[in-house]
Amino acid sequence: MSAVLEERRVAAPPAVSVIIPAYREAENLPVIIPRLSEALGEAHLAAEIIVVDDYSGDGTREICGDLSQQYPLRLETRESERGLSSAVLHGLRRARGDVLIVMDADLSHPPEKVPELVEALDEADVDFVIGSRYVHGGGTDEDWGLLRWLNSKVATLMARPFTKAADPMAGFFALRRTSFRHADETAELNPIGYKIGLELMVKCNCRRVREVPIQFSNRLHGKSKLSLREQLNYVRHLGRLAEYKLRHLPKLLKFAVVGASGSVVDLLAFAASLALLPVPVARALAIWVAMTWNFYWNRRWTFFESREHGILWQYAMFCGACLIGAVVSWGVSVGLWHLIPFFNEYPIVAAIIGIIAGTLFNFVASSRLVFRKSSSEAAGR
Ligand SMILES: Nc1nc2c(ncn2[C@@H]2O[C@H](COP(=O)(O)OP(=O)(O)O)[C@@H](O)[C@H]2O)c(=O)[nH]1
Numbered sequence: 504m505s506a507v508l509e510e511r512r513v514a515a516p517p518a519v520s521v522i523i524p525a526y527r528e529a530e531n532l533p534v535i536i537p538r539l540s541e542a543l544g545e546a547h548l549a550a551e552i553i554v555v556d557d558y559s560g561d562g563t564r565e566i567c568g569d570l571s572q573q574y575p576l577r578l579e580t581r582e583s584e585r586g587l588s589s590a591v592l593h594g595l596r597r598a599r600g601d602v603l604i605v606m607d608a609d610l611s612h613p614p615e616k617v618p619e620l621v622e623a624l625d626e627a628d629v630d631f632v633i634g635s636r637y638v639h640g641g642g643t644d645e646d647w648g649l650l651r652w653l654n655s656k657v658a659t660l661m662a663r664p665f666t667k668a669a670d671p672m673a674g675f676f677a678l679r680r681t682s683f684r685h686a687d688e689t690a691e692l693n694p695i696g697y698k699i700g701l702e703l704m705v706k707c708n709c710r711r712v713r714e715v716p717i718q719f720s721n722r723l724h725g726k727s728k729l730s731l732r733e734q735l736n737y738v739r740h741l742g743r744l745a746e747y748k749l750r751h752l753p754k755l756l757k758f759a760v761v762g763a764s765g766s767v768v769d770l771l772a773f774a775a776s777l778a779l780l781p782v783p784v785a786r787a788l789a790i791w792v793a794m795t796w797n798f799y800w801n802r803r804w805t806f807f808e809s810r811e812h813g814i815l816w817q818y819a820m821f822c823g824a825c826l827i828g829a830v831v832s833w834g835v836s837v838g839l840w841h842l843i844p845f846f847n848e849y850p851i852v853a854a855i856i857g858i859i860a861g862t863l864f865n866f867v868a869s870s871r872l873v874f875r876k877s878s879s880e881a882a883g884r
């Protein structure tokens with residue numbers, strides 16, 4: 504191995520990792536790798552390129568062996584698995600760069616645009632960058648038939664509930680490794696279809712998306728691996744994403760039911776203790792009884808799988824969260840009543856919004872703090 508290569512191999516982690524899923528792309532790799540390396544070099548970006556091959560058997564291994572003599576390329580060959588999304592995840596998990604880029608091997612995505620994606624991700628208010636066909640300045644090669652164009656548009660529209668991005672279906676994107684690692688540890692990354700970018704955007708909670716226009720070319724050599732089955736998988740994938748997005752809803756409903764029952768307990772306790780105690784003391788006692796009632800049922804029913812902390816710690820934290828929740832409820836309702844004339848006329852509506860805000864606060868604090876699951880349980884492992 505030459506001294507230069509040796510130095511490159513033992514050097515510090517690269518700033519950028521480019522992951523290229525490749526299945527039977529032996530003809531395209533000798534074109535994309537030099538073009539990509541040149542673009543990265545011109546932008547002075549220290550990078551590694553990871554090609555994830557699924558045992559193509561078309562000479563990919565030998566070609567990558569040759570290319571890696573000259574370029575910062577690493578080949579990952581999976582022998583027992585196949586599939587675009589899992590190949591991308593395989594590469595992302597092995598990447599060492601702070602910035603992760605994913606792109607196709609077939610030269611549909613111009614490698615010269617990679618530095619622009621990296622630069623866009625550098626901005627503080629951006630956590631996901633798409634090489635986009637559908638923003639001003641972007642486009643596709645002329646001979647995309649009406650059917651393919653329509654297909655892409657409908658699929659994009661179907662992704663609307665999850666992202667406002669113009670081209671959420673793109674396979675050319677960038678994100679920070681920290682975003683990826685967090686999602687990989689806490690959510691189950693498991694897309695069934697082709698749309699790994701959409702999966703990552705949703706599960707990495709990347710809301711600040713920037714789109715860099717690209718001209719999407721027809722693949723240089725070979726045939727597309729996209730089948731009708733993948734399109735059906737896309738619909739299943741959207742279903743799973745919807746489930747993921749609504750994953751807190753059943754718990755929130757249980758929490759609300761417990762809260763409602765707590766109000767009844769509060770009133771009953773108040774009525775019962777009035778005979779014996781002065782009003783301020785009776786109120787305080789009733790609130791405490793209701794809070795304890797809510798704690799008991801939330802621990803037993805809403806968050807029954809919570810194991811992270813002992814019961815006394817949970818009880819103290821729950822009471823603390825409820826008190827802060829009461830302040831939130833009070834602040835929101837009084838704030839609305841004070842600032843907006845409509846609520847001045849209908850203070851009851853302001854109170855309802857305050858109660859909703861306070862309940863949401865209590866719910867978030869309860870699920871994230873009080874009844875937190877241990878991290879291995881959270882990851883479903
Ligand atoms: N490792 C791996 N790569 C794949 C697989 N299927 C597709 N790819 C790669 O994913 C990229 C996009 O696939 P392509 O067939 O061009 O899809 P299209 O652009 O939607 O027609 C290409 O680089 C493919 O080589 C797979 O099963 N395994």
Ligand SMILES: [Mg+2]
Nearest residue numbers: 607609611722
């Ligand atoms: Mg392609």
